[in-house]
Amino acid sequence: MTEEMKNDLPTVHWFPGHMAKARRLITENLKLVDVVIELLDARIPYSSANPMLLELIGEKPRVVALNKSDLADPATTKAWIDLYKKQQVQAVSIDAMTGVGMKTLVKMAEELARVKTEKLVSRGANARAARVMILGIPNVGKSSLINRLAGASVTRTADKPGVTKSKQWIKIGKNLDLLDTPGILWPKFEDMTVGLKLAFTGAINDEAYDMEKVMSVFLETMAADYPERLIERYKLIGELPKTSAEILEMIGKKRGFLLKGGIIDHEKGRRIIINEFRAGKLGLISLDQPNAQQVH
Structure with a gap:
């Protein structure tokens, strides 16, 4: 991040x-x-x-x-x-x-x-x-x-x-x-990234936070650290867009998360992506890297 x-x-x-x-x-x-x-x-x-x-x-x-x-x-x-x-x-x-x-x-x-x-x-x-x-x-x-x-x-x-x-x-x-x-x-949480990672993994109830904002950070994190996982899982072509909204649009179109009129169903897309991460379908992913200061 x-x-x-x-x-x-x-x-x-x-x-x-x-x-x-x-x-x-x-x-x-x-x-x-x-x-x-x-x-x-x-x-x-x-x-x-x-x-x-x-x-x-x-x-x-x-x-x-x-x-x-x-x-x-x-x-x-x-x-x-x-x-x-x-x-x-x-x-x-x-x-x-x-x-x-x-x-x-x-x-x-x-x-x-x-x-x-x-x-x-x-x-x-x-x-x-x-x-x-x-x-x-x-x-x-x-x-x-x-x-x-x-x-x-x-x-x-x-x-x-x-x-x-x-x-x-x-x-x-x-x-x-x-x-x-x-x-x-x-x-x-003194470190805001801690709360976010707990939300990503499901340690915090999904109803307790703003899913749209949290998923925006999740997609940005994946694009920065594991872009190949998103490309491979959702069969995306070319490089990932720069913003989380554009990434969600790209995945939505590829996977067919569509409402009437061809509009992307963003809520459905967010839920599926985070659930697939939690189930390991995006591959083996570690969000915390070790350093001596992080051992409690």
Whole structure:
């Protein structure tokens, strides 16, 4: 995203009432767990990382899991994993839908928890399973991850944010007890591009922002960073136009998003394009590039 684009960004905020309740719930239950799994979207590891969580977690051991890795640029995801390791943070890329990375994630969580569980045994307590809490923003895939780990559909899943709204314990094999909690966003995005990327990926409810303005930025971002993906997906001929409106017109004509009289149905076009991005139909795309300042 160019500096010129950043100077004229639409504002995106979303902080429903249950988010404040979720923060209290997490704070109250952190003392019950040994390890925190922070679940991020591999396409936007920085933008999907809630800076509030580090404050809540404190010194509690954590594992960073980059979910939806099947939708992200693998080279960029690897760079993020390497950066976390340099920061002494355990990190793994996963795909909760197919199970990729599950064994590594469980092993990391169990190893980090062992310090706590062995200390309890040394003090005379009975041996117990490691207790883990999964934390992350809405729609990052927590329910899908838990279902995959548990091997059964134990939580409600939906492709919209805010589905999980209460805590529940789930047994994961013999060595892991897992506490699910609601996703939490933060009240204000200091970096406006963070809110936009959360909107792009569906972490923020589509009804909570101006779709026309947000999609304008999305198309400009794609044209700047991944122009070949738009050209290939929508079979466009020649170079992309300079403005998002012209790009939308070109795609609309090619795909036949037309109203009566041959007028382009812009609303339908925007919805289809963003849904195809979220489904991975535009290719493997990473919107956050790693740098040392971006590791929370």
